[in-house]
Amino acid sequence: MGIYLPIAEISVNIFVLLAMGAAVGFLSGMFGVGGGFLITPLLIFYNIPPAIAVATGANQVIASSFSGALSHVKRGTLDFKLGGVLLAGGIVGSTGGIFVFGFLRRLGQLDLFISLLYVVLLGTVGGLMLVESVNALRATRSGAAPVLKKSGQHNWIHRLPLKMRFRASKLFVSVIPVLGLGAGIGFLSSIMGVGGGFIMVPALIYLLKVPTNVVIGTSLFQIIFTSAYTTLVHATTNQTVDVMLAFLLMAGGVAGAQYGAKAGQRLRGEQLRALLALLVLAVAIRLAIDLFVTPPNVYSLSGVDPT
């Protein structure tokens, strides 16, 4: 069944979008990520203009992260204070990102920049996670008790000034890296249409040493607001948010997410991380191939922005 998207201005198949939302929702529920890093490339592969895919992706991420965050609030695995500081940085980063987004769009380099960012970030994060999780899997298989990093172990990040205490995370750390991380994620959120969970989660675990159980809830909490802000700004400055498209993705997504979360509980942490790493790498490789393969058409048309 076809449906006309009012902002994207094309007709698409309603079931393809629902299925896309459900599949991504399942994965995002399973891995505790928003799923924006999957939705946006999928929409682009489905011929939605990248600018609309990004803004609508951000809108869709709100639904899945809000749904996910609710269950973490109930379980008490959400550090509001840490999330708040991350968010403050996120708003700044997101504002900068929107500006860069509009600039690149006028230059005609937006699509390239989005693809490059995806390849570099997904490739790096996926690669690191894969190595880490494979090592952990091997360690458990050989019978040795996994070497847990103790909270006493510190790296350079913990020597920075302006320390702040985050009780729920049992953390005493400088606000600089927290704000910086938030800003970086905000920037990516507005340019890539992602919540940034796939970067936030490993960064909180490995860089800030936040306990794993509060990481996902806190990350989801900050993602709700960063992507809400991104959606708002895209809607006002670029008019690229398609609610019809977003709603179809969300409807599929929230349903899939709940089943995914259940499936995720049956897998162990390292297995889950290894699978997520493989998935992230697969998306990165797919996008990288598109950059290098001779395009079917070297010419493209676009309208001229009134600005």
Add this chain to the structure above:
Amino acid sequence: MAGLRAFLAVASLSLFAASSPGKAQTPATENIQIGLSTDHVSITAGFSGADLTIFGSLENADPLVARQGRYDIIVVLEGPARPVVVRRKDRVLGIWINLESETFENVPVSYSVATTRPLQDVTDPNSYKQLSLGAANIYMQPADDGDSPATIQEFTAALRERKTATGLYSVNVGGVQFLSQNLFRATVRLAPNVPVGTHKARAFLFKSGLFIKESSAQLEIRKSGFEQSIFRVAHDYSFLYGIFAVSLAMLTGWLGRLVFRKD
């Protein structure tokens, strides 16, 4: 005497005039008219392209020429003109990057043609050029005249090729059919991504390869109902629209959890 001569001259003139209508009957004035049953077409949620039928009539047609099939009609539905940027990707360090670009002013967003016979059989390329008729003959004004003619030509060709590939520029050979000697029907294709705005329908009449007459009518293509409202709100009240999009997402997330909860 002078008066008589003048009288004779007038008489012979009037005699000549009286005999002329009979002689001039064949080459005189064919006319073409087209009519649209509506002045606007609305695109709804299910729009996936459509055929638009335009009826028209041929006045003062010569029955002999008509019988021999020497009347040809070309109907064009031309979309609103907008500036377009054409970009070309080139390989830089193995990666395909948009490098060169050319901006054109006032390019019709869509251009659907329907004809009685293949374009090359109707008339010669020069006539098409003079009439700027057919996707290949629309003049596209580059924004920057300083670019080399070869570059402009290359990008113009690419622009036409892309428009054709996306179905916005189309030719429907045999899309114009005579229903009777004086009545014809033209079927032009509206692409799924047909632009909204004022479209201009034009009909060109050819007789034995010669251009005779043109007639035109306007057609407004709009988005209707729900989609149109969304589009308008997104542009006119973009901040409220953004708030709505965010609230809708949160509501969906919350409801989804209530309905599908598995924990």
